[in-house]
Amino acid sequence: MKYENFNDGEALKIAMNIEEEGLEFYSTLVKNTKDPKIKEIFSELASAEKKHFATFQKAYLEATSVASTPQSCEDYTVDLYLKYLVETGIFTRKGEAKRIAGEIKTDRDALKVGIQAEKDSILYYTEASKITRNNAGKKAFEQLANEEKMHLKLLAEYMNKLKQAK
Numbered sequence: 001m002k003y004e005n006f007n008d009g010e011a012l013k014i015a016m017n018i019e020e021e022g023l024e025f026y027s028t029l030v031k032n033t034k035d036p037k038i039k040e041i042f043s044e045l046a047s048a049e050k051k052h053f054a055t056f057q058k059a060y061l062e063a064t065s066v067a068s069t070p071q072s073c074e075d076y077t078v079d080l081y082l083k084y085l086v087e088t089g090i091f092t093r094k095g096e097a098k099r100i101a102g103e104i105k106t107d108r109d110a111l112k113v114g115i116q117a118e119k120d121s122i123l124y125y126t127e128a129s130k131i132t133r134n135n136a137g138k139k140a141f142e143q144l145a146n147e148e149k150m151h152l153k154l155l156a157e158y159m160n161k162l163k164q165a166k
Contacts (some may be wrong), residue, residue, distance in 0.1 A: 009133040013085055015141070018121055019053035021091035025117065028101035041158060045114070045151055051154045052144050059140040073108065076081075082127060085087040089120040111159045118152040121145075 026046035033039050086092045090100065090113065104110045120147050129141035 008063040008132050008137050009060060010065055011082070011128045011132055012056050012137050012140070014092060015056045015125065015144070016053055016060060017094065018089065018091045018124065019049050019056060021094070021097035022117060022121070023049040023053065023100050025091065026114070028063050028098055029104070029110050029114075032101065032108045033106065033110055033135035038110065038158065041154060043109070046152075048147065048151065052147065055140050055144060056078040060132070062136040073091050082124075082131070085120075085124050085127060089124060090117045091120065101113040108159070108162055111155055111162070115152060115155045115159065118155060123147045124150065129132075 024041045024048060030046060033042060036126050051144055061086045091097050098112060101110075104113060125141045125145035125148065129138050129145065130143060132138045
């Protein structure tokens with residue numbers, strides 16, 4: 001995705017894309033992973049991504065309604081920083097999640113990519129919450145950054161279990 005400068009609507013559209021790609025990634029991995037517990041974790045995460053998409057979609061509709069004035073980021077360095085977060089994130093490009101999921105060969109690798117994707121989401125949502133002026137958008141970013149932290153914890157804990165089992 002290419003963005004010249006961020007406003008609340010664009011920041012929320014990026015978040016919606018991240019959640020769509022996360023849903024695609026975890027749904028694909030439910031089919032491709034072998035470990036039943038990992039399948040269960042990925043299934044839970046796919047369901048959560050679907051709910052997250054709906055949360056961001058609702059905030060987007062509010063932020064872009066006729067009564068709401070689009071707010072742009074006033075600080076070019078913040079704007080550039082968010083642009084780089086988007087450009088380097090795992091799930092910020094349409095179709096990338098499915099491609100990545102198709103290339104994963106082991107359950108451990110699936111967990112590693114999931115962990116990185118959750119970290120990317122946490123970072124983007126945390127930073128976007130700081131510049132978003134729309135209340136619904138700010139609340140959505142803050143809430144979902146916290147939920148993504150729980151996802152990261154879940155994936156990391158299971159990764160540690162796999163490492164200890166070796």
